[in-house]
Amino acid sequence: MIALINWLETRTGVKALMHEAFNERVPGGARWRYVWGSTLVFTFVLQMITGFMLWSAYSPSTRTAWESVYHIQHEMFLGNIIRGLHHYAAQGMVVLMAIHLIQVIIDGAYKAPREVNFWLGIVLMMIVLGLSLTGYLLPWDQKGYYATQVTTNIMSATPVVGREVQVLAQGGSDYGHLTLTRFFAMHAGILPTLLVGFLVLHIYVFRRHGLTVHDPKRAPDTTFWPDQVLKDSVACLAVLAVVLLLAMFRAPELSAPADPAVKFDAARPEWYFLFLFRFLKFHAVESLGVTFGAIIVPGIIMGIIAAMPITAKVLGNLGHTLNRAFTWALALGVVVLTLMAFYEDANNVEHQAALTEAHRDGQRAIELSIGPDKIPVEGAVTLLREDPFTHGPRLFAQHCSSCHRFNGHDGRGSLVTEAGKTDEAPSVIAAPTAADLGGFGNRQWMTAIVMDYSNHFAWMKNSTWFRDAQAKHAAGGTVDYINPDSSEMADWTSGNLDDLKSAENADNVRALVEFLAAETGHAGTTYDAALVEKGRDLAIKGSWAGALNGTSCASCHDTIGQDFPTQPDDSTASSYPTLAKYASLAWLKDFIRHPDAARHYGAKNQMVVYSSQKLSDENLDLLVRWLTHNYTPSTVPDYANQLDVLNAALAPSSSVAVEAAPKK
Amino acid sequence: MTSTSPEIPTAGSVDLPISVETPRRSLLVQLITGMLSFLIIAVPSTLSGLFFLDPILRKRKAASDDTADGEVPRKDEAGFIRLDVTKEAVPQDGTPLSVTVNDDLVDAWNMFRDVPVGSIWLRKVGDGPILAFNSICPHLGCSVDYIREENEFYCPCHASAFALDGKKMNDIPPRDLDVLEVSMRTHGQQDANGHEIWVKFQNFQRATSDKIVI
Numbered sequence: 001m002i003a004l005i006n007w008l009e010t011r012t013g014v015k016a017l018m019h020e021a022f023n024e025r026v027p028g029g030a031r032w033r034y035v036w037g038s039t040l041v042f043t044f045v046l047q048m049i050t051g052f053m054l055w056s057a058y059s060p061s062t063r064t065a066w067e068s069v070y071h072i073q074h075e076m077f078l079g080n081i082i083r084g085l086h087h088y089a090a091q092g093m094v095v096l097m098a099i100h101l102i103q104v105i106i107d108g109a110y111k112a113p114r115e116v117n118f119w120l121g122i123v124l125m126m127i128v129l130g131l132s133l134t135g136y137l138l139p140w141d142q143k144g145y146y147a148t149q150v151t152t153n154i155m156s157a158t159p160v161v162g163r164e165v166q167v168l169a170q171g172g173s174d175y176g177h178l179t180l181t182r183f184f185a186m187h188a189g190i191l192p193t194l195l196v197g198f199l200v201l202h203i204y205v206f207r208r209h210g211l212t213v214h215d216p217k218r219a220p221d222t223t224f225w226p227d228q229v230l231k232d233s234v235a236c237l238a239v240l241a242v243v244l245l246l247a248m249f250r251a252p253e254l255s256a257p258a259d260p261a262v263k264f265d266a267a268r269p270e271w272y273f274l275f276l277f278r279f280l281k282f283h284a285v286e287s288l289g290v291t292f293g294a295i296i297v298p299g300i301i302m303g304i305i306a307a308m309p310i311t312a313k314v315l316g317n318l319g320h321t322l323n324r325a326f327t328w329a330l331a332l333g334v335v336v337l338t339l340m341a342f343y344e345d346a347n348n349v350e351h352q353a354a355l356t357e358a359h360r361d362g363q364r365a366i367e368l369s370i371g372p373d374k375i376p377v378e379g380a381v382t383l384l385r386e387d388p389f390t391h392g393p394r395l396f397a398q399h400c401s402s403c404h405r406f407n408g409h410d411g412r413g414s415l416v417t418e419a420g421k422t423d424e425a426p427s428v429i430a431a432p433t434a435a436d437l438g439g440f441g442n443r444q445w446m447t448a449i450v451m452d453y454s455n456h457f458a459w460m461k462n463s464t465w466f467r468d469a470q471a472k473h474a475a476g477g478t479v480d481y482i483n484p485d486s487s488e489m490a491d492w493t494s495g496n497l498d499d500l501k502s503a504e505n506a507d508n509v510r511a512l513v514e515f516l517a518a519e520t521g522h523a524g525t526t527y528d529a530a531l532v533e534k535g536r537d538l539a540i541k542g543s544w545a546g547a548l549n550g551t552s553c554a555s556c557h558d559t560i561g562q563d564f565p566t567q568p569d570d571s572t573a574s575s576y577p578t579l580a581k582y583a584s585l586a587w588l589k590d591f592i593r594h595p596d597a598a599r600h601y602g603a604k605n606q607m608v609v610y611s612s613q614k615l616s617d618e619n620l621d622l623l624v625r626w627l628t629h630n631y632t633p634s635t636v637p638d639y640a641n642q643l644d645v646l647n648a649a650l651a652p653s654s655s656v657a658v659e660a661a662p663k664k
Numbered sequence: 665m666t667s668t669s670p671e672i673p674t675a676g677s678v679d680l681p682i683s684v685e686t687p688r689r690s691l692l693v694q695l696i697t698g699m700l701s702f703l704i705i706a707v708p709s710t711l712s713g714l715f716f717l718d719p720i721l722r723k724r725k726a727a728s729d730d731t732a733d734g735e736v737p738r739k740d741e742a743g744f745i746r747l748d749v750t751k752e753a754v755p756q757d758g759t760p761l762s763v764t765v766n767d768d769l770v771d772a773w774n775m776f777r778d779v780p781v782g783s784i785w786l787r788k789v790g791d792g793p794i795l796a797f798n799s800i801c802p803h804l805g806c807s808v809d810y811i812r813e814e815n816e817f818y819c820p821c822h823a824s825a826f827a828l829d830g831k832k833m834n835d836i837p838p839r840d841l842d843v844l845e846v847s848m849r850t851h852g853q854q855d856a857n858g859h860e861i862w863v864k865f866q867n868f869q870r871a872t873s874d875k876i877v878i
Contacts, residue, residue, distance in 0.1 A: 062771060149805040150821065157871040167719045173878045174867065176771035178719070261764045261780030263799070263807035265820040281822055287835035290804065290871040350820060385780070398762060402812075417813045427813035613750035613859075 022225035029219030030227035034211060035235035036100040042236040043093045050086040055188055060180040063379035065140035066257040070369050073254060084247025090132055092243055094272045097125055105327045108320055109212035115309035117205040120198055122306055127195045134187035136270055145258035146267035154294040256361035257381040265354035275337035353414045363636040364390055371632060389634050392626020395619050407438030408646035413639030415646060429649040433463035440627050441520040441583030446513045451500055453493040457484035465606045480604045496548055504545040511535035520583040522629045536561055570598040577601055585628045589620060739767060744847055744862040751859045754788040758828060760810045761786045765865045782865060784844060787828060796844040796863045797830050803837040805870045817841060838873045
């Protein structure tokens with residue numbers, strides 16, 4: 001062994017190198033406070049190791065970036081751990097860098113003769129921030145896409161060369177394949193190479209001047225190996241443990257694939273840039289423009305930091321005191337602004353709703369990608385564009401939620417609000433003016449129609465048209481309108497309620513409901529075939545027990561039990577709404593296109609007609625498939641039911657709203 | 665080999681005799697060497713640097729469109745794109761309508777036919793003309809939402825607010841919402857009473873008070 005080392009020594013001088021590397025003198029003994037630089041080197045090495053592995057599976061293009069990151073995280077062996085390590089170590093590096101910088105300033109380690117090394121450190125810091133920035137975009141998810149848009153737009157605000165810098169960074173006038181290839185080249189090639197180069201210089205110059213020791217008599221001098229290395233290793237192990245635990249128990253999020261046509265209201269930078277984000281939102285800062293807030297101010301701050309060695313040289317101890325005060329003030333400012341941003345976002349209802357939607361979309365994209373059909377070559381973005389579960393709620397919110405609600409919310413999980421009575425009054429929760437479609441066509445829905453018709457459609461009574469019609473009616477005019485309290489159907493349910501609720505008809509009601517629900521053809525529910533047949537008999541022949549016997553649905557709704565026609569035609573329609581496959585996909589599409597047709601409620605129906613110019617065929621299909629559950633089933637948690645919140649909010653207000661609230 | 669074997673001399677540790685040259689010759693050699701060394705690095709660096717500047721140096725070639733014979737093209741020469749919705753779809757009461765704009769998208773080596781390229785807000789007051797705004801916030805490029813209860817446009821990123829006519833309502837955005845040119849047509853022909861909405865969809869540079877087409 002010794003012979004081998006000697007052989008190597010004569011040819012390479014390895015002993016001298018090792019001596020140089022490990023036998024650095026540590027005056028005053030090894031200390032925990034010297035570990036920070038080493039932890040930074042360690043996290044960088046960790047980033048290299050995990051980064052190279054991620055590189056081996058990553059594919060930078062707009063149709064493969066999200067897809068390959070999804071594949072790494074959800075398909076590959078230990079992929080979630082490797083991505084998690086890289087994700088959290090990147091954040092750890094920023095935190096460690098801040099600690100390292102503060103310590104260097106507090107200890108005066110930036111002063112002569114270490115000025116150059118301080119500046120090398122600042123260059124390294126810029127490179128690390130550049131790495132985080134470029135890395136954030138690489139998954140090409142909505143979060144990274146929209147947050148990085150903000151960054152590149154800030155670049156464009158740079159005086160004189162802004163636009164050119166932005167175009168060069170993006171690889172063109174807009175985001176696309178080349179944005180990813182360039183960001184990836186920066187992230188995995190150019191910046192790490194620069195970082196290694198500057199790190200070598202940084203360590204070389206550091207060794208030249210040695211540690212900044214305040215109390216050399218504190219303990220006997222020692223050497224870097226093994227005393228300080230032991231402490232460094234323990235510190236690095238702690239860092240590793242933290243990022244590993246985070247990677248294991250808090251997998252990094254992959255939000256939905258980037259789509260420039262889908263708004264992303266939850267856009268935020270990485271948390272360590274939140275202070276800058278919050279700073280930009282101050283009115284005083286805003287009024288001075290983006291260039292001032294996002295470029296000039298950070299530039300001045302960096303300038304002051306870079307000038308610290310000179311300040312200390314010129315002003316002596318006063319300069320050092322000023323530098324320390326500035327550092328603490330800056331750190332305090334960053335912490336306060338970061339906490340403010342977190343606090344404000346946590347209390348911002350819209351932002352929380354946007355986050356919920358972002359999580360839902362992201363999980364849905366992953367769920368569809370995991371599916372047996374995999375991801376088409378056009379990319380995962382098309383999976384979501386064609387997915388009713390993703391776009392149904394958005395279409396509902398846009399087109400339906402000014403009257404209808406979905407489990408009390410607007411389809412996207414938010415309560416619908418309207419302006420207060422006066423300009424100054426806070427906005428209030430708006431009362432729905434049409435049925436809540438949360439359980440559209442399910443058993444509860446059908447039960448309510450059979451047993452509780454008036455109440456089920458009572459939300460309509462909040463509408464202006466209803467009140468106007470009632471007023472006109474009260475004044476003695478003739479007016480033909482839909483009245484949930486007074487119609488043949490309302491009269492039938494209320495008039496026969498005792499018989500419907502009687503013990504002898506309990507099974508019959510259940511069977512009728514089963515039949516009606518089965519006729520909708522909604523996916524995701526199984527029906528009892530025997531019960532359905534019994535229900536069909538009841539609906540068509542009216543084979544009830546007791547006084548109800550002989551009253552069938554078909555005696556008015558003569559098409560019940562039939563298929564919904566592909567070419568609906570009102571020439572033979574009766575004056576009653578058709579129940580042919582009521583609440584099915586075909587029925588609902590026809591209803592939305594022609595709510596005023598004689599086969600539905602006729603001209604008295606106040607529902608807005610949605611022509612294909614107003615709601616395209618593709619969007620109608622997405623909306624209706626969502627409402628009829630006609631999509632790849634999802635295990636993604638859906639928006640919380642808000643009916644109770646809505647009812648509670650409406651309770652103390654006008655009496656109409658209170659009465660209108662459906663029974664639970 | 666044992667530890668007693670003689671040291672192997674290495675070039676780095678031994679002072680080799682350097683031939684004495686005339687100073688003039690030495691200066692010339694140094695000059696040429698310096699220039700050559702510079703040249704072998706400068707040539708590939710310059711070429712690579714110019715390659716990296718491709719996004720601002722290269723002239724882009726026009727892409728084809730795939731309109732079938734006899735079909736009214738979806739996009740005209742002037743860049744107007746026909747929307748999926750017509751005049752009737754825009755609410756009468758002035759409530760803005762969000763519409764996705766589809767177009768052929770060239771992304772480096774790919775052509776994506778008829779894909780969403782952005783979204784716009786359409787607005788009409790009574791029988792007045794239809795207004796179209798690009799929904800991208802002129803501040804830093806997030807998307808602007810319509811807030812029903814405030815009856816205004818609002819950006820969830822940095823709180824830019826705009827009135828429904830697109831005028832900015834606070835100092836956050838550097839300019840008003842970007843108005844897009846609208847042309848009402850019938851079968852693609854200009855017609856003030858036409859029902860088809862054609863919009864010249866453009867994106868504009870963010871974070872500047874001037875409206876500059878990207």
